[in-house]
Each structure stands twice: as C-alpha cells, then as structure tokens.
Amino acid sequence: MARLTPENVTVATEILSRYPRPKSALIPLLHLAQEQDGWVTDDAMEHLAELVGVTPAEVVGTCSFYEMFKREPVGRYLVNVCTNISCQLLGGEELLAHAEEVLGVKAGGTTPDGTFTLEDVECIAACTEAPCLQVNYRYFHKITHDELGTLVDDLRAGRRTEEIPPHGVVARIRQHIPADRAAGPADPAVNVEPPWLATEEKKP
Amino acid sequence: MTVSNAPAIITARFGDEAAYTLDRYEATGGYEGLRTALAKTPAQVVEEVKTASLLGRGGAGFPAGVKWGFCPPGVFPRYLVVNGDESEPGTYKDRLLMERDPHQLIEGVLIACYAVGCSQAFLYVRGEMALAQERIAQALNDAYAKGYVGKNILGSDFSVDIVLHWGAGAYIVGEETALIESLEGNRGLPRLKPPFFPAAKGLYLQPTIVNNVETLANLPWIITHGGAAFAALGAENSKGMRMFAVSGHVKKPGVYEVEFGVTTFRDLLYAPVYGGGIRGDHQLKAFIPGGASAPWFYEEHLDLPLEAGAVSKAGSMLGSGAVVVMDETTDMVRACLRLVRFFARESCGKCTPCREGTGWLEKILERILHGEGRPEDVNLLLDVCDNISVGMAWPPRQTTICPLGQSATTPVASAIMRFKDEFEAYVGGPAEITVKVLGPAFVGPRREEASADA
Missing domain, CATH: 3.40.50.11540 (NADH-ubiquinone oxidoreductase 51kDa subunit)
Incomplete structure (x- = not known):
C-alpha cells in the first residue's frame, strides 16, 4: 500500500521540526499514516522509518504496543463500547452484547461490508455518563440500546459524516507554530541556563 | 452532613459553553x-x-x-x-x-x-x-x-x-x-x-x-x-479544591469540585448537590475511593474526609479522584474479574510478577465466574496476589518496576476479604484462606496497630 503522500510529507516535516529528537515524532506520524490510509500499512511504516531515521523494525516495535494503531484494515467506523467498572455497573456489557447483535459481529470483528469494526474497550473517561461508547473516538454518553440502533442505521445510510470522520482521523485541527513566534526545540545537548532564570536578580 | 460553599476554582468556567475560546x-x-x-x-x-x-x-x-x-x-x-x-x-x-x-x-x-x-x-x-x-x-x-x-x-x-x-x-x-x-x-x-x-x-x-x-x-x-x-481552603494536609468523579450506583453521577480534605465520602455520595444517594434507594455495598487501583471502602469508611492522610491510614488512596459506587445488587466476583482483566490487558509485560500474575488472576476468576472454579481457587487467587505484592500491605510492597502489578491485587483482596461468601457460592463450598493479608482496608485495622495509633 501507500507511503505518505507529498502533502502528508509536508505535514510530517512540520511535526518533526518541533521535537529535539526525531524519534519523538513517531507516534504522531503513525497517526498521520493511519489518517491517510485508515490503517497503518507496512509501506507507510518503512517510509516513517526513513523520515525519523530509525529501522522499520523499531517503527513496528512502537506501533505494535499501542491499541489505537491497526496493522490490518478495519471498518470505516470503529465502535468502541466501554465495559470497564463504571460502565459495567450500569449495563456496559449488555450494551456490548446488543451491539454484537445489531452489527452481527463479535467484539473484535468487522462487518462484511467493511463499514463497522466493534471493540470491547477499557475506560474512556466518561465514567459519570455510563454506559458510553465512542465511534471513531467521538463520544456517545448514556447511550440506550435504541439510540445505538439509530446511530448504526444513520452511519450505515451515510449520515452524520460531518460529525464523525472516517477511521484514522482523530483531531481535525492541527497545531501550527508560526516561524516568527517559535521558541524552537530545546536541544538536550546544549546546557544553557534560560535567560529569564539568569536575569532573576534584576527584578524588583 | 455539611457541604462547603467554597468557590469553584478550576471548574469556574464550566457553566460557560464558549469558555474554550x-x-x-x-x-x-x-x-x-x-x-x-x-x-x-x-x-x-x-x-x-x-x-x-x-x-x-x-x-x-x-x-x-x-x-x-x-x-x-x-x-x-x-x-x-x-x-x-x-x-x-x-x-x-x-x-x-x-x-x-x-x-x-x-x-x-x-x-x-x-x-x-x-x-x-x-x-x-x-x-x-x-x-x-x-x-x-x-x-x-x-x-x-x-x-x-x-x-x-x-x-x-x-x-x-x-x-x-x-x-x-x-x-x-x-x-x-x-x-x-x-x-x-x-x-x-x-x-x-x-x-x-x-x-x-x-x-x-x-x-x-x-x-x-x-x-x-x-x-x-x-x-x-x-x-x-x-x-485557606481545605484541610491541614490537603489544601484547595479538588475534582472528584462519582460514578456507578448513585442517583446523580457527576464530576464535582469540592473543598479538599473537608468534604467526606458521605457528603460526596449522599449530599443532594453531589451524588444524591444510592439509586432507587438501594443500599451501599462498597465503593472504590480513588480509581481501579485503590483498595475498596465500605459503609464504615463513609465519614472519612477526602484527605490523603486519613484515607491512606485507612488502607486506601484518593488516587485520581475517582469514586465508584456499588450497591447491593452488584456481583462482586464479576466486578472483580472486570477490574483484573483491565490490569491483565494493560500490563506492559516488562516485569514477570505483573505480566504472568495478572493473566493468572484473570484466568482463575474467569473459571470461577463460569462455575468451573474449585474452593481452593479462592486462596490461590490471594497466593498469586501475594507474589505480586507481598502481604497485600498498605502502602504496598512492590515487586515490580511500577505500581500496575500491585494495583491488580487490590480488587481481588478487597472482594475476597469482604465478600468471601459470594466466591464460595460460585465454587460450591467453603474456602479456606491461609495467605496472610495485611492491608487495613482489606482486614480492618489490626488491634495492635489501632492501639499504637491512639
């Protein structure tokens, strides 16, 4: 599959420029690759290895540690149902069972049409709004079985695409540090006291 | 029940929908x-x-x-x-x-x-x-x-x-x-x-x-x-305001910024401005005072203030300000398994006691929940815990690089020491406990320690 497109190489270069050491950009760049293709391909990982200056094996090493990175295709919509304690107490496991029924796949599976992948996930920090789930990391709080059914119907029919971008797109707003405002990365090899600490005694 | 009227600090703008701009x-x-x-x-x-x-x-x-x-x-x-x-x-x-x-x-x-x-x-x-x-x-x-x-x-x-x-x-x-x-x-x-x-x-x-x-x-x-x-806000060793998420079986689950060290668990769970009491007028069975890693508390801990020292002395922690409330309808074996499965899934694999131990705990609890457990499995669970965090003491004795391993032992020790009968109902017989469990939240304060404090 795909290496990064020229446009994404430009984005990658901007991200890399913020870090004192390039490997620090690896997780953001893996997200960029997943945003481009919907999952993280071997070709993309090789390309990232070139950009970051590490071996492809190191990229796979990092990638394979983190739950969000998918190294095989998943559905356009990743439905993550929380079943951890606060949700379990208020019907999270029953909600997951209902999602399995509605989608016709078990947790971990993808629907044959490639629209949905269902996951049984750990706490997603919405504990007072239990039971809850995320679709492509957008929250649905205190969701009922009926509401889940409606949501699935909407997504299947191609509605709510403004609200929920395809899998791989997490934040739709990127940070930009303007060149004339940048303080620049702090090089760990240069031991210089910051000026505002050095001039401390001059203040009243 | 007294609820402080101290001003909100970090949640002061939460009422303003556009506060993020x-x-x-x-x-x-x-x-x-x-x-x-x-x-x-x-x-x-x-x-x-x-x-x-x-x-x-x-x-x-x-x-x-x-x-x-x-x-x-x-x-x-x-x-x-x-x-x-x-x-x-x-x-x-x-x-x-x-x-x-x-x-x-x-x-x-x-x-x-x-x-x-x-x-x-x-x-x-x-x-x-x-x-x-x-x-x-x-x-x-x-x-x-x-x-x-x-x-x-x-x-x-x-x-x-x-x-x-x-x-x-x-x-x-x-x-x-x-x-x-x-x-x-x-x-x-x-x-x-x-x-x-x-x-x-x-x-x-x-x-x-x-x-x-x-x-x-x-x-x-x-x-x-x-x-x-x-x-000027809060208690001697816990100053200012602090956010607590109250979830589970309360009438009003929510995130509340309360005066630190002064407010009690009873206030947080029962005050009308906070949790509002147990849902449907059920009874409190247990609550987790500080996130999944914290030893559980019970009815007798309700009057403890939300203050780090007092909670630690009672054998648990405020942790990340996460209070999870369980009423008497909760199946403690099932709740325990869910928490243990979390730690088993999230163990990074670097240290043996945690990598292996959390997986064993999960497997044993699975078989108990599915009716395939044996009476000796209850003690076996504690034995595995003892190998991850010796004696399940508080503060914990760590055998691993980070606290994740010992955190997996707290729901097990909490559930077994307080609700052994529920485990026995699953395994179909009385369970003998030979592992020495030390944490005060699991066993209550021991007499000699209680008198030493006085």
Whole structure:
C-alpha cells in the first residue's frame, strides 16, 4: 500500500521540526499514516522509518504496543463500547452484547461490508455518563440500546459524516507554530541556563 | 452532613459553553495569572506554589512546588511534560478540563515553565480524546498568535514552545516514566527509579517535570489570588479544591469540585448537590475511593474526609479522584474479574510478577465466574496476589518496576476479604484462606496497630 503522500510529507516535516529528537515524532506520524490510509500499512511504516531515521523494525516495535494503531484494515467506523467498572455497573456489557447483535459481529470483528469494526474497550473517561461508547473516538454518553440502533442505521445510510470522520482521523485541527513566534526545540545537548532564570536578580 | 460553599476554582468556567475560546477566556480573567507571574521572579512564583501546598492531582499526591525543586541546579535544558493521559478506570476530570477550558491549562503550563525554567513543554493528551486534542490545538494556535506562547512571551525574556503531543492507547503511559518513553517514540515501558527519577533524568535524560492536567490548571488561580488564599481552603494536609468523579450506583453521577480534605465520602455520595444517594434507594455495598487501583471502602469508611492522610491510614488512596459506587445488587466476583482483566490487558509485560500474575488472576476468576472454579481457587487467587505484592500491605510492597502489578491485587483482596461468601457460592463450598493479608482496608485495622495509633 501507500507511503505518505507529498502533502502528508509536508505535514510530517512540520511535526518533526518541533521535537529535539526525531524519534519523538513517531507516534504522531503513525497517526498521520493511519489518517491517510485508515490503517497503518507496512509501506507507510518503512517510509516513517526513513523520515525519523530509525529501522522499520523499531517503527513496528512502537506501533505494535499501542491499541489505537491497526496493522490490518478495519471498518470505516470503529465502535468502541466501554465495559470497564463504571460502565459495567450500569449495563456496559449488555450494551456490548446488543451491539454484537445489531452489527452481527463479535467484539473484535468487522462487518462484511467493511463499514463497522466493534471493540470491547477499557475506560474512556466518561465514567459519570455510563454506559458510553465512542465511534471513531467521538463520544456517545448514556447511550440506550435504541439510540445505538439509530446511530448504526444513520452511519450505515451515510449520515452524520460531518460529525464523525472516517477511521484514522482523530483531531481535525492541527497545531501550527508560526516561524516568527517559535521558541524552537530545546536541544538536550546544549546546557544553557534560560535567560529569564539568569536575569532573576534584576527584578524588583 | 455539611457541604462547603467554597468557590469553584478550576471548574469556574464550566457553566460557560464558549469558555474554550480565547475571547471568552480573556474576558473572564484569562492570562492574568501569567502576567502576574512575569512580574515576579521565578523563585517568587515557586514560593507562591509552595505556600499554596498544591498536591499533585494525578494519583501520587506529591506537593507540586517541592517536586519542582528536585531539578538539579545548573543542568539545562529542563522540560515540562503534561500528563493528560487520563485512563484510570473511574477517572473523568482531566478530559473535561482540556475540552472545556484549554487556555486555563495552557496558562498553568506557562506559569510552571517560567517558575522551573523549562525551555520546552510537551502536552501529552490521551490518544482517544479527539475533542480535547482539537480544543487544545485551536487554543494553542490562538495563544501563539496573541503572543502568550512561543518566543518572548508578552514582550519578556521568557520563551517556551508548548508542543501538543498525543498517545495511541496504553494505560501504562499514564505512569510518568512510561510516558517519557512514549514521548521519545518508544513502547511505553516504565523505567527503574532510581536512577530515572524524571526531575533528575527524564526526557532525553534531562531534568523533567511531569505534572498532571488538574495540578497545572490550578496555577493561574493560585498566582492571581495568592498561595495563601488557596491554602485557606481545605484541610491541614490537603489544601484547595479538588475534582472528584462519582460514578456507578448513585442517583446523580457527576464530576464535582469540592473543598479538599473537608468534604467526606458521605457528603460526596449522599449530599443532594453531589451524588444524591444510592439509586432507587438501594443500599451501599462498597465503593472504590480513588480509581481501579485503590483498595475498596465500605459503609464504615463513609465519614472519612477526602484527605490523603486519613484515607491512606485507612488502607486506601484518593488516587485520581475517582469514586465508584456499588450497591447491593452488584456481583462482586464479576466486578472483580472486570477490574483484573483491565490490569491483565494493560500490563506492559516488562516485569514477570505483573505480566504472568495478572493473566493468572484473570484466568482463575474467569473459571470461577463460569462455575468451573474449585474452593481452593479462592486462596490461590490471594497466593498469586501475594507474589505480586507481598502481604497485600498498605502502602504496598512492590515487586515490580511500577505500581500496575500491585494495583491488580487490590480488587481481588478487597472482594475476597469482604465478600468471601459470594466466591464460595460460585465454587460450591467453603474456602479456606491461609495467605496472610495485611492491608487495613482489606482486614480492618489490626488491634495492635489501632492501639499504637491512639
């Protein structure tokens, strides 16, 4: 599959420029690759290895540690149902069972049409709004079985695409540090006291 | 029941839907704390935070001003890393702070960088929090354009970049040294302390301060109103206000900012302005006072204040401000399995007791829940726990590099020591316990310790 497109190489270069050491950009760049293709391909990982200056094996090493990175295709919509304690107490496991029924796949599976992948996930920090789930990391709080059914119907029919971008797109707003405002990365090899600490005694 | 009428500090703007925008933030006193800080010396800012006695809100509860002082003199650059990887089950506060008031956090980051002398800050947001990432990205872009962040901030000699960084799904990365590994582009495996205390050898082995989102969000108020005003709120060893998420079987689950150290668990669970009581007039069975890692509390602990020392003495912790309430309809074996499965899934695999032990605990609990357990499995569970955290003492005796392993033992010891009959019903016979369990929350205060305290 795909290496990064020229446009994404430009984005990658901007991200890399913020870090004192390039490997620090690896997780953001893996997200960029997943945003481009919907999952993280071997070709993309090789390309990232070139950009970051590490071996492809190191990229796979990092990638394979983190739950969000998918190294095989998943559905356009990743439905993550929380079943951890606060949700379990208020019907999270029953909600997951209902999602399995509605989608016709078990947790971990993808629907044959490639629209949905269902996951049984750990706490997603919405504990007072239990039971809850995320679709492509957008929250649905205190969701009922009926509401889940409606949501699935909407997504299947191609509605709510403004609200929920395809899998791989997490934040739709990127940070930009303007060149004339940048303080620049702090090089760990240069031991210089910051000026505002050095001039401390001059203040009243 | 007494409910303090102290003013909200970090959630003060939560009623304003547009509080996340720079315009609204500036219109409501935003960036005044930064201006006040820049008029002081960095040492004076540190003093103000020490006067406030601001305890870290991430879980360990260490005083922030003291932690800052651990950076070795003369070693630069120093980095600030913001821990926004909120993932402890039951915890829901940092996400709200990042989504609803991102500029407050950014201002807190700037004050900390100015005080400590950090030349670059990394704001590590949990990967799954899309909206928080978007709100912070927009807030940073706006703050850069207005001269609050970057080179020569507000015309001063203070310069720092704040880089928005984000994770990709790993609970362990909430542990500060694992977070640093992740920020270096690696698998999130914790580092051994010593020597890798972040303040001495952190990011790129340079002095690094790792602070929680809620901790930093308090700084603008502290600097604007003074450390003494903050210290006037709360109790002797737990100053200011603090956010608690009350979830589970209460009538009004919610996130409440309460006066720290003064409010009790009973207030939090039952007061009409907070939890409002147990749902459907059921009875309280147990509650987790500080996230999945904390030993459980029961009816007899309700009058304890939300104060770190008192909770620790009773054998548990306030942790990350996550109170999970279970009523008498809760199947404790099932709840226990769910918590253990979390730790088994999230163990990074670096240390044997945790990697192997959490998996064994999960398997044994699975077979008990499915009616395939034996009476001796109950003691076997405790035996496995004993090998991860000797005696299940409090504070825990750690056999692993980080506290994840011992955290997996707390739901097991809590559930078995209090609700052994429920396990016996599953395994079909009386279960003999031979493992010595020491933690006071599991067994109640032992007589000799109770008299020694008196």
